[in-house]
Amino acid sequence: MAKIPVAVVGASGYGGVQLVRLILGHPYLELVYLGGDSSAGQEFADIYPHLGHQLHCVVEPVDAQVIARKAQVVFLSLPNGVAPGLVPDLLAQGCQVFDLSADYRFRDMQIYQTWYGIERTDGAVAAKAVYGLPELYRESLVNATLVGCPGxxxxxxxxxxxxxxxxxxxxxxxxxxxxxxxxxxxxxxxxxxxxxxxxxxxxxxxxxxxxxxxxxxxxxxxxxxxxxxxxxxxxxxxxxxxxxxxxxxxxxxxxxxxxxxxxxxxxxxxxxxxxxxxxxxxxxxxxxxxxxxxxxxxxxxxxxxxxxxxxxxxxDNLLKGQAGQAVQCLNISRGWPETTGLPQLSFYP
Amino acid sequence: MAKIPVAVVGASGYGGVQLVRLILGHPYLELVYLGGDSSAGQEFADIYPHLGHQLHCVVEPVDAQVIARKAQVVFLSLPNGVAPGLVPDLLAQGCQVFDLSADYRFRDMQIYQTWYGIERTDGAVAAKAVYGLPELYRESLVNATLVGCPGxxxxxxxxxxxxxxxxxxxxxxxxxxxxxxxxxxxxxxxxxxxxxxxxxxxxxxxxxxxxxxxxxxxxxxxxxxxxxxxxxxxxxxxxxxxxxxxxxxxxxxxxxxxxxxxxxxxxxxxxxxxxxxxxxxxxxxxxxxxxxxxxxxxxxxxxxxxxxxxxxxxxDNLLKGQAGQAVQCLNISRGWPETTGLPQLSFYP
Amino acid sequence: MAKIPVAVVGASGYGGVQLVRLILGHPYLELVYLGGDSSAGQEFADIYPHLGHQLHCVVEPVDAQVIARKAQVVFLSLPNGVAPGLVPDLLAQGCQVFDLSADYRFRDMQIYQTWYGIERTDGAVAAKAVYGLPELYRESLVNATLVGCPGxxxxxxxxxxxxxxxxxxxxxxxxxxxxxxxxxxxxxxxxxxxxxxxxxxxxxxxxxxxxxxxxxxxxxxxxxxxxxxxxxxxxxxxxxxxxxxxxxxxxxxxxxxxxxxxxxxxxxxxxxxxxxxxxxxxxxxxxxxxxxxxxxxxxxxxxxxxxxxxxxxxxDNLLKGQAGQAVQCLNISRGWPETTGLPQLSFYP
Amino acid sequence: MAKIPVAVVGASGYGGVQLVRLILGHPYLELVYLGGDSSAGQEFADIYPHLGHQLHCVVEPVDAQVIARKAQVVFLSLPNGVAPGLVPDLLAQGCQVFDLSADYRFRDMQIYQTWYGIERTDGAVAAKAVYGLPELYRESLVNATLVGCPGxxxxxxxxxxxxxxxxxxxxxxxxxxxxxxxxxxxxxxxxxxxxxxxxxxxxxxxxxxxxxxxxxxxxxxxxxxxxxxxxxxxxxxxxxxxxxxxxxxxxxxxxxxxxxxxxxxxxxxxxxxxxxxxxxxxxxxxxxxxxxxxxxxxxxxxxxxxxxxxxxxxxDNLLKGQAGQAVQCLNISRGWPETTGLPQLSFYP
Structure with missing residues (x-):
């Protein structure tokens, strides 16, 4: 099976680096794009030197057109309020999007606006998002194109x-x-x-x-x-x-x-x-x-x-609570075994 | 004012070393006895070398007669169930006792026995103990001779x-x-x-x-x-x-x-x-x-x-939650200002 | 390829649990035996509950005959001085042994005895042990039957x-x-x-x-x-x-x-x-x-x-400094790629 | 003895808060001024709420005239390169200054400039500074007016x-x-x-x-x-x-x-x-x-x-390595016992 090209946007944060780590170890995924605004232009290995032997990749400024040209699957690990500026475009160009922010978790945009203080005009897009907690919403995740991954x-x-x-x-x-x-x-x-x-x-x-x-x-x-x-x-x-x-x-x-x-x-x-x-x-x-x-x-x-x-x-807040769960959602959406590419055993202690 | 001679029994544990530290810094107290069974015969400074420049004292085997001859105030920082073997003797010989274990915290000996699995025959003594939480039982602490300090x-x-x-x-x-x-x-x-x-x-x-x-x-x-x-x-x-x-x-x-x-x-x-x-x-x-x-x-x-x-x-579980509170109780019992010899400001961070 | 049956002796310690974790994730190995004296008779999952969904295995008393019947590869993660009582037997019965203690690291038994205070009578066996630091002794590790893994x-x-x-x-x-x-x-x-x-x-x-x-x-x-x-x-x-x-x-x-x-x-x-x-x-x-x-x-x-x-x-002292290095030695000794079954990327941070 | 009025400049940092803590516990000192630029206008207790029951004091913008009017002793806990803008003024108005930065530690201004990249025009003042390591320079500290406290x-x-x-x-x-x-x-x-x-x-x-x-x-x-x-x-x-x-x-x-x-x-x-x-x-x-x-x-x-x-x-890097040593220097400079107001026993553990 050809590997699916994947983009990680917001790559320099903790959600981003976990996604990078998981994608590098996932049998069906290929990391093709790292995006970020504050770290744009930097070698990823300069931010995280421990990955230097595995990854040679410059962080690019965030641009939905560029992302959509390169990747079929997009993970967004950005501050709240940024994703709505990218997601409609990415979906329109056929990308599947997993958003790790709060932006696509709420069914009622009014509640979102009350708590996050951010105006939203993409209610129609948001209404189609699936809440990415697979143990509770598994059926909706199959073939989902937009997943709002829970906190x-x-x-x-x-x-x-x-x-x-x-x-x-x-x-x-x-x-x-x-x-x-x-x-x-x-x-x-x-x-x-x-x-x-x-x-x-x-x-x-x-x-x-x-x-x-x-x-x-x-x-x-x-x-x-x-x-x-x-x-x-x-x-x-x-x-x-x-x-x-x-x-x-x-x-x-x-x-x-x-x-x-x-x-x-x-x-x-x-x-x-x-x-x-x-x-x-x-x-x-x-x-x-x-x-x-x-x-x-x-x-x-x-x-x-x-x-x-x-x-x-x-x-683990960064895996089941963030990046791991997003990959779990992707696995389900694509019909792969739910455990694909995800670690089950800790290196205790 | 002549300093009051004080004994710490169970000196090698964390409660004990806090008591030692507080007594050394208390203007009205003088440390005259350190007792302990597992550490008997050891120089206290071999157990806690950071105290070696301030304290030269050998830990003695626990003996109520010896304690009562030397000290007027006795702090017991022992495993649950040990204090009842010492307290009646110490009280009989005129010592004032502050017990840090659970042994003298309960009014109802039945509840104690249920939860601690230890038979007790000193109910009459226990009945006179004051629960050493000064903010709630201050009046009872004045002139108290036996205080069961809370956990x-x-x-x-x-x-x-x-x-x-x-x-x-x-x-x-x-x-x-x-x-x-x-x-x-x-x-x-x-x-x-x-x-x-x-x-x-x-x-x-x-x-x-x-x-x-x-x-x-x-x-x-x-x-x-x-x-x-x-x-x-x-x-x-x-x-x-x-x-x-x-x-x-x-x-x-x-x-x-x-x-x-x-x-x-x-x-x-x-x-x-x-x-x-x-x-x-x-x-x-x-x-x-x-x-x-x-x-x-x-x-x-x-x-x-x-x-x-x-x-x-x-x-701080070892001070207000243990040794500090015991000294606070002593201060009140003796009519000294409640803050005497107790630290109010942390060395944050 | 049929998986090779592996024993871990001294399984309840940190070296042991790392070995278990690595063996469970290694494509060519199958864990068939856990041994230990202090933990004999216990379910391994009672010692390390986080492994309970992956491993159902009782720790057995250490017995070279039993081990040799079940396993081809034996990892020993025992206190210094214990391995020499097992290794000659295990080798005689055809096992390949990776010892994580100090017992087979020294060429000169005199130095070992001076520093470890343990008498040794298995000098001939010890003389055949390879020092398991693959970056320096790789050639000797190929087909090695006894490896003394470094500290x-x-x-x-x-x-x-x-x-x-x-x-x-x-x-x-x-x-x-x-x-x-x-x-x-x-x-x-x-x-x-x-x-x-x-x-x-x-x-x-x-x-x-x-x-x-x-x-x-x-x-x-x-x-x-x-x-x-x-x-x-x-x-x-x-x-x-x-x-x-x-x-x-x-x-x-x-x-x-x-x-x-x-x-x-x-x-x-x-x-x-x-x-x-x-x-x-x-x-x-x-x-x-x-x-x-x-x-x-x-x-x-x-x-x-x-x-x-x-x-x-x-x-990582427990992987490259202990269990991981032992598996690396095994990989080399068997002609497998050196990285087989070993993690390369940390879950930073 | 009337207490000596003391100013702490750069009060919101770790050096500053240690100084505040020590001055509050020192028998001969009275804290009269807290200065800082980034925190000017803030209640000190809003920055360090654990001090709120002991200290009611607003951080003031740094101004040598104001400081000199209020305080006889000034502790400067500022980033490197700031003190030289204050010290000549403070000395001229009769203050005694203890500087915790690197600015007054070097005898050779050329070495300072090479390593700190900061031009200096106060060489004559710097030449009179005493290096505040009392165990080595005790005699020079007696009556010193400017002390460069070591790192x-x-x-x-x-x-x-x-x-x-x-x-x-x-x-x-x-x-x-x-x-x-x-x-x-x-x-x-x-x-x-x-x-x-x-x-x-x-x-x-x-x-x-x-x-x-x-x-x-x-x-x-x-x-x-x-x-x-x-x-x-x-x-x-x-x-x-x-x-x-x-x-x-x-x-x-x-x-x-x-x-x-x-x-x-x-x-x-x-x-x-x-x-x-x-x-x-x-x-x-x-x-x-x-x-x-x-x-x-x-x-x-x-x-x-x-x-x-x-x-x-x-x-402790913040006490003997910073604020405590500065107070030790002050004690010596004034002829007080060297241990005045300084803690000798840790609250181990």
Whole structure:
């Protein structure tokens, strides 16, 4: 099979370099274009010298015409608000687009505009985008041409919640998501609070009660529950590079449920889904288990003292939470095995 | 004023070395005895060489008679279940005892035995112990002879919850405590899961639904609320040395409450309490702010989307969560200013 | 091609789990046996739950007969001194053995006994062992049946020094190796000084002037130079999980040499060696570049102020410094491409 | 005694916040002015919220007239090249100045200009500056009005080397300094390579053969040796917040010297110097021992295999390597005990 030519736009960020790494190891893909504005003109190996023996490629200024001439598949890893200036053009010229920003994740453009403060005129295009969480929207991904890949927090949170919501097992207003992220989630741009000297050996909450990922999570929760769901979402910054741990709390409707019942329900829900692993009773995931892989690990407990279920999910925020998931979506859209070119085992420790 | 002679028993652990550090810097205390069983016979400076220029002292085998002959104040920093073999003797000989283990924190010996699996025959002694959380039990600490100092998780959780419970502002069954601890909370004994190679760059939950600090927290919550309170408590291990962050969620009874209202309530509650600082609106604490100090920082938010209050507290688990708090209790018991000999400002970063 | 059955003995340590990970991803190998004494009887997935979806295997007590019945290739990842009790048997029964301990690295059993304090009676077997540093002993590895794989410090140090010594460019008595290691080099056994609470945010030297890796380095330096060479070797413990950085200093004989000259010499020396990458001028390696790969990155500088060359090498201590190198040796011994089944690109950051 | 009014200029950086912390705890000093250009107009507690309960102070634009009106002692913690625009004015108006930049460390302005690329016209002022390393230049510090405080690398390196050079014990051309620094040495400004995501779990060398601290070190080595000395200096970035470890190698002239001899020489040299502690034989310092203190710990070994002495020094780069040393210089200049207001014991771990 001839390899499919692929472009990565926004190549110098962490999403970009993960995409490059995955594409170089993917049997059906060929990297033909790296684009970026701040890094245009630079050798990619000058930005990431560890790739110098594998990749000789200059970052090009972003130009939809050039991209469409070279690539059939385009991954966009850009700041929010930039993709809408490229996507209509790319689609018109026959490209398949996987966008890693928030721009094509929302069904309701009004919600997007409220939370992101960006005017949008491409509502018709956005309406056709598929939400790229394959465990929940697999059918829509087959042959999809525009995929809005979810953020890292929603991925971890929704995989923890989905079986509960789909089966109506918990009180709709009882969901608390206490999420913890490594600092790479904040990107590669220099920001004071992400300096090692600031962020190391310290944990803190941020965006309490008003983080942008809350409406994204609620949109999908609504799909799963078949009715609006409000969630409490609190992100935290953890002194580590990669990984998200989401600790999710909800009140069960039926106090007779046990941990074993719920594990069976979760195992059934995720059967045949290679990127989610439900752990044995009493085992809760460590984010490091997922480091460098596309896995999501889930552990859970039903607490009879409080009639709450606690579900804990762990992913690598840059893979299952970003670049890996985008490749997983591509695999599904093309009919390839879902695991193609994606790492399953971490180099623990 | 003649300095008061002080003993530290269990000196080689993290609680012990913090106590040593604090006593050396305290104007009214003199360190006269270091005890420990596993380290008996060793020069303390061989265990902690960085103290070698300040302290020349051999660790002695633990013997209540010897301790009582030398010291008026005794800090016990021992594994759970050991203190009851020493405390009745020490008290009988006139010592004042500050115990850092769980042994003298529980009013109900039955609850202690259930959770710690240790038989106790010193119920009469235990009944006289004061729970050493000065912001809540200050009056009882004056002239106290036996203080059971709280654990690090309860300290952070209870300081976050106290104003809400005392004033009955939240639904009793709605409290979720998602707590995050540095690895020094696990002590200095070599355990595989606390190795840097295991714990670094990874976060995980443990003891979900069944951690021993839950009944301790519920005992004090009951005191504050004047009725039984059940809490959800989930501890996490965070890749950092020191610090606890507790993120506490509760449903407010009156949906008209605002963040500003709650901040006023908290400021009033903690007025005149030098070791708690309520942060301005929109500011949430970082654990590193408390590093090396006896401070507890509190930030909060009322989320009108869910009618939940989220309170976030940060302490240094080895100071306000352990040794510092014990010295604070001693200060109060003796009528000294509460801040005597305790550090208020971290060496940030 | 039928896959070759492989045994890993000492599977529960860090060397072992890396080997398992690599074997699971190697196209020509099949993992048929996991052995270990302390973990015998345990499900491997109970020790490393992140592997539970890929591996169902109980760790067996170590028994050379059982191993030889099941496996053709045996990796030994055991404490020093244990392998000699197994290796003669394994070889006699036709196994090919790759030993990761120090036991088969020394040509002179006297030196081994001096530094390791272990009596040896298998001198004849040891004499046939090949030193498993493929960039220097590739020819001897072809069809080798017993390979003593080098330690992580010698690998990083020798790859930095080899071109200088082979060509006689530096004064024999001028070599200083200042090496820095992550804590996983100390293994997975619980030791106080490797606790996160102790090792994090601290760097220290150890074994100054008397580390066991010095005679191992000097043995190979002697081979390269054709005469005895003494080196100064100082290891340091760095607050990170993986990686070794060796900063090597030596006085050049010809003060006319330039950085560019030396880079050409290094590039020529390592041409065709896929696991060593000589970096461009002015670029010095970061250990994280090698994380999770079998690469060795080399950067160098000739300082005209002092007429010293400074060479800096970076590897992942558990891969190129341990398990990866063992698989590289296996690949060569079997005539497979040297890169088979080994990762080349890190998941930076 | 009335407290002396003190100004800190460049207050928002790491040097600045350490100075603020130390001044707040110093019995003879009163903080009266915080200056800074990038942070002018901000409440200091908005930059460092953990200080909000102790300090209510707005950062003012830098103006020598205003400073001189308010303060008798001025600490300058500014980027290189800024101080010369302030210092002559401040001195003229009677202020005593402690400069933490490189601007007043060099006796030879030509060397400064070569390495820093900054033209200087205040040679006459610079000529009167005292190099603020109290263990070597104590007499000159008494009543000094302008002190150029040394950088963190020179402090650690020179305290390790001083006894060897003063007594002529080592070959002048044999000195290699392999130094390792935490990332706070790079300051608080946002730089990509100092992000936690980049710098964590990685160690690397930089400025190999051409770091600005080399000529500074050589100037003082020349003073000590009484003749020019060339050193090899290689700095490394270590994944930790604070601390410098310098591993120093030199060839001894007299091969009969022993470790014990050298320890005696070091103890004699540093007798009566409260901020240097020579460790017992076989003990080498960990940087964490010095964390949060003004201590320098020294360990050493004479290696009879190579006739080299290896001296290892550890300091907190922001205290003994920066702000603490400046306060130590002030103490000496005013005739106060050298330890006044400076921390001696770390909050280990």
């Amino acid at each position: 890292c927090y929603p991925t971890a949170s929704l995989l923890a919640l989905a079986p509960l919501l789909r089966q109506g097992l918990v009180a709709w207003d009882s969901i608390v998501i206490d999420a913890k992220s490594g600092t790479s989630g904040g990107g590669r741009q220099a920001k004071t609070h992400l300096l090692l000297a600031e962020a190391d050996n310290s944990i803190s909450a941020y965006g309490v009660g008003r983080h942008r990922h809350r409406p994204e999570i609620e949109q999908v929760c609504g799909d799963l529950a078949g009715q609006p769901v409000k969630v409490q979402f609190t992100p935290h910054l953890v002194p580590m590079v990669r990984g998200i741990l989401a600790t999710v709390y909800a009140q069960v409707r039926d106090p007779g449920l046990t941990t074993e019942d719920l594990l069976l329900i979760y195992q059934a829900f995720y059967r045949g889904k290679p990127w989610v692993r439900v752990l044995p009773p009493g085992v809760y995931p460590h984010t490091k288990w997922a480091w460098g892989t596309n896995m999501c690990y889930l552990g859970l407990e039903l607490d009879p003292h409080t009639d709450r279920v606690i579900v804990i999910s762990a992913i | 690090c998780y309860p300290t952070a959780s209870l300081l976050a919850l106290a104003p809400l419970l005392r004033q009955g502002l939240v639904a009793w069954d709605s409290i979720v405590i998602d707590a995050k601890s540095g690895t020094s909370g696990g002590g200095r004994q070599a355990k595989t899961h606390l190795l840097l190679a295991e714990a670094d760059n990874s976060i995980s939950a443990y003891g979900v639904g069944r951690h021993r600090h839950r009944p301790e927290i519920e005992q004090v919550c009951g005191d504050l609320a004047g009725q039984p309170v059940k809490v959800q408590f989930t501890p996490h291990l965070v890749p950092m040395v020191r610090g606890i962050l507790a993120t506490v969620y509760a449903q407010v009874r009156d949906p008209g409450l605002t963040t500003e209202d709650l901040l006023l309530i908290y400021q009033a509650f903690y007025r005149g309490k030098p070791w708690v600082r309520v942060l301005p609106p929109g500011v949430y604490p970082h654990t590193k702010w408390a590093w090396g100090t006896n401070m507890c920082y509190l930030g909060l938010e009322l989320d009108p989307h869910t009618d939940r209050v989220i309170v976030i507290s940060a302490i | 992580c410090y010698p690998t990083a140090s020798l790859l930095a020094l080899a071109p200088l010594l082979r060509q006689g460019l530096v004064a024999w008595d001028s070599i200083v190796i200042d090496a820095k290691s992550g804590t996983s080099g100390g293994g997975r056994q619980a030791k106080t000084h490797l606790l996160l609470a102790e090792a994090d945010n601290s760097i220290s030297a150890y074994g100054v002037g008397r580390h066991r890796h010095r005679p191992e380095i000097e043995q190979v330096c002697g081979d390269l130079a054709g005469q005895p060479v003494k080196v100064q070797f100082t290891p340091h413990l760095v607050p990170m999980v993986r990686g070794i950085l060796a900063t090597v200093y030596a006085q050049v004989r010809d003060p006319g040499l330039t950085t560019e000259d030396l880079l050409l010499i290094y590039q020529a020396f390592y041409r065709g060696k896929p696991w060593v990458r000589v970096l461009p001028p002015g670029v010095y390696p970061h250990t994280k570049w090698a994380w999770g790969t079998n690469m060795c990155y080399l950067g160098l500088e000739l300082d005209p102020h002092t007429d010293r060359v400074i060479v800096i090498s970076a590897i | 963190c690398y020179p402090t650690a390196s020179l305290l390790a080397l001083a006894p060897l050079l003063r007594q002529g014990l080592v070959a002048w051309d044999s000195i290699v300094i392999d130094a390792k620094s935490g990332t706070s040495g790079g300051g608080r400004q946002a730089k990509t390579h100092l992000l936690l995501a980049e710098a964590d779990n990685s160690i690397s060398a930089y400025g190999v053969g051409r770091h600005r601290h080399r000529p500074e070190i050589e100037q003082v080595c020349g003073d000590l040796a009484g003749q020019p000395v060339k050193v090899q200096f290689t700095p490394h970035l270590v994944p930790m917040v604070r601390g410098i470890l310098a591993t120093v190698y030199a060839q001894v002239r007299d091969p009969g010297l022993t470790t014990e001899d050298l320890l005696l020489i070091y103890q004699a040299f540093y007798r009566g110097k409260p901020w240097v502690r020579v460790l017992p034989p076989g003990v080498y310092p960990h940087t964490k021992w010095a964390w949060g203190t003004n201590m320098c710990y020294l360990g050493l070994e004479l290696d009879p295999h190579t006739d080299r002495v290896i001296v290892i020094s550890a300091i």
